[in-house]
Amino acid sequence: MYDIVIIGAGVVGSSIARVLSKYDLKIAVMDKEADICEQTSKANSGIVHSGYDAHVGSMKAKMNLRGSKMMESLCKDLDIPYRRNGSLVLAFSKTDLPKLEALKDQGDANGVEGLQILSTEEVLLMEPNLSNEVTNALYAPTGGIVDPFKLTIAQAEVACQNGVEFKLKTKVIDVEKHDDYFIIFTDKGEFKTRILVNAAGVYADDVNNQLSAYKLKITPRKGEYCLFDKQVGNIVDKTIFQLPTALGKGVLVTPTPDGNLLVGPTANDIIDKDDISTTAEGLKSVIDRARKSVKQIPMGFVITAFAGLRATEQNGDFVIGEAIDVPNFFNAAGIESPGLTSAPAIGEYLGAMIANRLNAIEKSDYIKTRTDTVRFESLSLADKANLIKENPEYGKIICRCELVTLAQIKDAIHRPLGAKTIDGIKRRTRAGAGRCQGGFCSPRVIEILAKELHLDPREVAKSDSNSVMLIEFDKDSL
Amino acid sequence: MINRDIVIIGGGPAGLAAAISCYENGNKDIIILERDNSLGGILNQCIHNGFGLHTFKEELTGPEYAARYISQVHALGIDYRLNTMVIDINKDKVISSINETDGLMQIQAKAVILTMGCRERSRGALNIPGYRPAGIFSAGTAQRYVNIEGYMPGRQIVILGSGDIGLIMARRLTLEGALVKMVCEIMPYSGGLKRNIVQCLDDYNIPLRLNHTVTKIYGKERVTGVMVSEVDENRQPILGTEEYVECDTLLLSVGLIPENELSRKALVKINAKTQGPEVDECLSTSIPGIFAAGNVLHVHDLVDYVSMEAALAGKNAVKYVNGLFKPGFSIIIEAKNGVRYTVPGTINPNNAEDITVVRFRTGDVYRDAYLSVYLDDERVTHLKKRILTPGEMEQIIIPKKWFAERPNLQKITIMVEKE
Known part of the structure; x- marks a missing residue:
């Protein structure tokens, strides 16, 4: 019997697991995927949204503000890249100015600090590559950027090092409520738990509705x-938004913490919860709309395109807390944007609620920090030299585009x-995340994974067991 | 800090030929820095034949061609480091590299020869919509799996792009037991060599679909198929021509990009057309003492030309170290009417060899056209060409005597003419 089972190893599930891992409890996180951070996260x-978008008084506003405030020190504890680069919401005509002002008022009411409406000149001074059509902008100095993979993985690692079990490749099929416990039926057997937490992303309605x-209805x-090459990563410094629409915050143009340029997203409601395919229309519309914000979108430098799914609940707000009619069942559902920003706050909020319910006692040996895999590329020459002296495997480059070494890859595995x-x-590690997209390093990464995990290279997969890269030996089919 | 006269970055065909040329032209204080675990570069995985017809008058495989240069490097005792990644070059020619045994190594060079080669364009650059499953490989990566590692990346293959590596891999994968269903090419002509189309596709009954492209990738975990569509003259898919092709693998052979990230760090000026450094007749870049040759400069069709070009860069690096470059007026070479670019882009007659070879590619297919050279307004060359195609590199010879005869020459123009 577990004290707590969390369904979903995304950023929300991992945040909740991290917070609860400081208590003396038996906790498991389950996910159908082979790794954490495989779906929306x-x-x-x-x-890291500053918090002017969410309606005053909403759960989104509350969690966004708190998450944004927590982010800097949390990222320090987790040793992950975070930068408070600030954000701008652009207006393209004088008639948009009242909308910007309304957004500012909403932000002020939500408690966002430092919001300012800027004139054309002020905006272009800040960001010279923006379109000349810009008439005004809302400047939010507290906006930031974070590595979403690292924010998820690092929190899961902290949970793991404090004793939380991660049951990956474990698909929840059914959940059953009994008097004072739940039974979770999975493709890997049944599990019992006193508290059940639903952080199942786009599938959170399925779990809740059982x-x-x-x-709940999640669309x-x-x-x-x-995503663009680092060579053009500095076209903008701040995160550039356009005025939000009914479907969301619109297309943004932003640097990433690793120095790439990111443009997107579209917003299309779909039916298939696994459909993360990109579309010709979608990619075109992303670029067309980004061109409205930024003078020149350097199309020759696109290195990849991808799609994700927001878990949009029909009532438009996060659903966070204990279900009214199911004691000990806690939802973290409908976590769409600003979900990444909010995740640490959701973890804190639900974690406190659940710990209280279980009268949980804090562990004396809880470790709240972790050290990230070395980011070799960002080190000074002297630091690089010292590191290679300590461990020569830092002198062996595997991914040439992102300068990732053998030592980093082995660390990531072990x-x-x-x-x-x-x-x-x-x-x-970012091996394969650079401009050649794994063209040079993937054969080596397969070799290292096979060696370190004692696998046959034909078993090494891209993301799960059905996504193997190498099918057979040469001539096997002859 | 170590001092060397000449540092060569990259030990592929260009780097090897450059090093040997430096040595033969009298400078032995040279070192090759190679990031891979052996010299020879991409030739090591090109196990097909057809290399060296111009240089050695015989058909060699890639590894054999490389071996001729590698054994010469050994025989001459030229210094090199393997598994050594150059992470920085500055404009003062200080090269920082790392490897497991030397750690951080910094070399102050008098001259540098850039021979880093190129990389393959990835799926992202094409923005092909669909899922991102396993089973999408660039042709060169697949070549490495099959020829070096001994593994097949798939059983049923569609190849997008008819660049030479894609054509070679169509044959290779067929010989190793895969079914290559088709090669799609968005352009109305192939980007590869004619001989590769005949020997790699026609001989194996692999269809080449010109004016066709992949418009969607299917399969959530592993590729299960692709949608192939015909395109119109603007390269836009034509509605109603979609054909679903079942496959487990999509190979991409959609172009090569010179790898100039290091060149940019050294503030070398990059040409927008070639994506390689701008060079003069000596293959000197915009930074004096930094030279470039091979695929880092512009993508070649035949390795023989890479070797020749690199030998010239080596010779000139030695000249530079010896202080033998003469200042002088540079004549501009203009690429016009179907000629996409030229390498070199300028000629200083004071430093030019007896003949300067100007290499270039055309931007389209031309039949029964002429390649013309104009010296200012005077046409001096008018060569009949049965066919000019972007897949094959062309060259024009500029003799030095032209400059002596025309001391006021400002501009050389190379163009395609109908008549």
């Missing part, structure tokens, strides 16, 4: 993105909740 903008009469809202797949290595 892996495909989003990576923005237990609660208060039905996957697809967002498509284009650390808590280590990488088992090519995508897992990519998200932990």
Whole structure:
């Protein structure tokens, strides 16, 4: 019997697990995927929103503000990249000015600090590559950018190092409520738990609706993105938004913490909860709309495109807390944007609630920090030299585009909740995330994964067991 | 800090030929820095034949061609480091590299020869919509799996792009037991060599679909198929021509990009057309003492030309170290009417060899056209060409005597003419 089972190893599930891991409790996180951070958390903008978008008094506003405030020190504890670069919402005509002002008023009411309306001249002084059509902008100095993979993985690692079990490749099929416990039926057997937490992303309505009469309806809202080479990563310094529409915050143009340029997302409601395919129309619309904000979108420097699904609940707000009719069942559902920003706050909020319910006692040996895999590329020459002296495997470059070394890849494999797949290595080290997109390094990464995990190279997968890269030996089919 | 006269970055065909040329022209204080675990570069995985017809008058495989240069490097005792990644070059020619045994190594060079080669364009650059499953490989990566590692990346293959590596891999994968269903090419002509179309596709009954492209990739975990569509003259898919092709692998052979990230760090000026450094007749870049040759400069079709070009860069690096460059007026070479670019882009007659070879590619297919050279307004060359195609590199010879005869020459123009 577990004290707590959390369904979903995305950024929300991992945040909740991290917070609860400081208590003396038996906790498991379950996910159908082979790695943490495999669904919504892996495909989003990576923005730490300052909090002017959410309606006053909403759960979104509350969690966004708190999450934004927590982010800097949390990222320090987790040793992950975070930068408070500030954000701008652009207006393109004088008639948009009242909308900007309304957004500012909403932000002020939500408690966002430092919001300012800027004139054309002020905006262009700040960001000279923006379109000349810009008439005004709302400047939010507290906006930031974070690595969404790292924010998820690092929190899961902290949970793991403090004793939380991660049951990956474990698909929840059914959940059953009993008097004072739940039974979770999975493809890996049954599990019992006193508290059940639903952080199942786009599937959170399925989990909730099996237990609660208060039905949720989550629509996957697809967002498509284009990612650009680091060579053009400094076209803008701040995160550039346009005025929000009914479907969301619109297309943004932003640097990433690693120095790429990211453009997107679209917002299209779809039916299939697994449909993360990009579309010709989507990619075109991303670029067309980004061109409205930024003078020149350097199309020759696109290195990849991807799509993610927002878990949009029909009532438009986060659903966070204990289900009214199901004691000990806690939802963290409908976590769409600003979900990444809010995740640490959701963890704090639900964590406190659940710990209180269980009268949980804090552990004396809780470790709240972790050390990230070395980011070799960002070190000074002297630091690089010293590191190679300590461990010569830092002198062996595997990914030439992102300057990722053998030592980093081995660390990513052998650390808590280590990488088992090519995508897992990519998200932990950036090997394969650069301009050649794994063209040169993937053969080596396969070789290292096979060696370190004692696998046959034909078993090494991109993301799960059905996504193997190499099928057979030469001539096997002859 | 170590001092060397000449540092060569990259030990592929260009780097090897450059090093040997430096040595033969009298400078032995040279070192090759190679990031891979052996010399030879991409030739090591090109196990097909057809290399060296111009240089050695015989058909060699890639590894054999490389071996001729590698054994010469050994025989001459030229210094090199393997598994050594150059992470920085500055404009003062200080090169920082790392490897497992030397750690951080910094070399102050008098001259540098850039021979880093190129990389393959990835799916992202094409923005092909669909899922991102396993089973999408660039042709060169697949070549490495098959020829070096001994593994097949798939059983049923569609190849997008008819660049030479894609054509070579169509044959290779067929010989190793895969079914290559088709090669799609968005352009109305192939980007590869004619001989590769005949020997790699026609001989194996692999269809080449010109004016066709992949418009969607299917399969959530592993590729299960692709949608192939015909395109119109603007390269836009034509509605109603979609054909679903079942496959487990999509190979991309959609172009090569010179790898100039290091060149940019050294503030070398990059040409927008070639994506390689701008160079003069000596293959000197915009930074004096930094030279470039091979695919880092512009993408070649035949390795023989890479070797020749690199030998010239080596010779001139030695001249530079010896202080033998003469200042002088540079004549501009203008690429016009179908000629996409030229390498070199300028000629200083004071430093030119007896003949200067100007290499270039055309931007389209031309039949029964002429390649013309104008010296200012005077046409001096008018060569009949049965066919000019972007897949094959062309060259024009500029003799030095032209400059002596025309001391006021400002501009050389190379163009395609109908008549």
